[in-house]
Amino acid sequence: MTTDDGIVYNRSLLGVENITGTFEVTRDMILGFARSTGETYERYIGDTNGKGDISAPPTICNIFVTGLSRPDIELEFGELSFFAGQSIECKLDIKPGDILTGRTKLDNVYSKTGRSGKMVFTVWQTSFMNQNSEIVALVNESFVTRNKNA
Amino acid sequence: MNSKTLYFEDVDLGDEIGPVERIITDEQVIEFVKLREIEFESGPSRFTSKEVAISQGLTEAIVPGAMNIALMSQLLTGWAENVCLLKIDVVFRKTVPHNTTLIFNGIVTGKNDDSGNNELECDITMQLQDGVKMVIGNSVISLPNRL
């Protein structure tokens, strides 16, 4: 492993695409996500009986993108990691019964300073494709690692 | 949430979205985290346990970032029933506490119908009552034309 900026991590992972998994989107999943975030529109929660056509709220892909499904970049810095930012581009509606395949790649690793002291940011680009090979969402995510007592 | 309908022609630059006030309870966070089964099965976390949060240098349990972006997107999709969210892009500047009044605001900063999509650009923020901004970002939404 080599570094610049004093950041030590597995640089061979940069730009390498990994499949994070295949996920089935169920009606219960959509309703659970909608309920937990307080959605009230029928298009997400169905009618008063919970029936009818529904689509997933736009950010539902977050259910499928967790730290456990990304490669460990072996970053030698910091004790804690937090979500630093995210963009989600919604290409198509996600419906019950969709099977989504997620692919992710490490885009960038860099450091900066802030109120919490020195931080290292790790940026991932993830795409979700449905069973018809259509891209349904493009997700960019940034995670920040820092020391605990910052 | 409003059950209103908005049209592209009715929106001007500078139009405000919200404010919407919300309080995210411990129960709502637990329900959200349960959906990400792997995370939930690994036991209490800084999202669901004050003790774990404190052990990680935080002062209290926090709302997951993934839930925060869902709440931010709701500011937009809740503006009107016919809003279509095309893109949302946020930066988490500070951890968000449970059981605290959160204020969501948006403002229309751009209007573009060149692509035929009737796109509106909006700034969006989540802040506490003292004005401290926890999450900032922007989004692109689409509204239909009035027929």
Next chain:
Amino acid sequence: MLLDLHTHSTASDDSRASVEQYIKWIHVLRKKGNSIDGFVLTEHRQFDHDVDYSGLALENDVTILKGAELDTDTGHFLVYGVNEQITTRIDFSNVTMDAQKLVDTCLEFKAIAIPAHPGRAGIGFAHHLENGRKGFLSIKTVEELNGSNRPGEGEKAVDLIKTKGYMGTGGSDAHIVSAIGTCMTQFDIKVHNEEELVQALLNGPFKAVRMTDL
């Protein structure tokens, strides 16, 4: 002349506003009766010598200048009048660079580096001085008003200014479109380019202002 001396475009990792969007918003602000003549792009840890906003500036009657916000061993600094003599001597991507060297190099090569958000916890100049940091006798100006300050941070900046007799600038620290112009610096003279900005900051007079107070 009113200039927002601290803004970030999408060239900065944590900004969500493009230069074009800022310009469009300035037109909206002016249409609402607000005054703002332009802004300085102070991107994080970088400077692009090649990007040229003069055409956009002229078309839109908005002054657009370039600077940088750098991370140092004594907090963040805003740098105005960046030129190649500076970028060949200072690595802008180094988050622990020597702030005294930065300040001295800027003065030597006709630029100016001023502490950004000096009252901010952890990365504010005031914090470092309180912790015993010495030097910086050539600093005469700090950022007094920052649109992204949290409660207490602005007050700490003002205390520092009063204690040290500094002059104070204003900038929004905008990372989203609608934040631009919330805090600005008011100059008594016209500032057309980065060289004139440096001279105006070295010599004064100017003051930090909030758009809502104008």
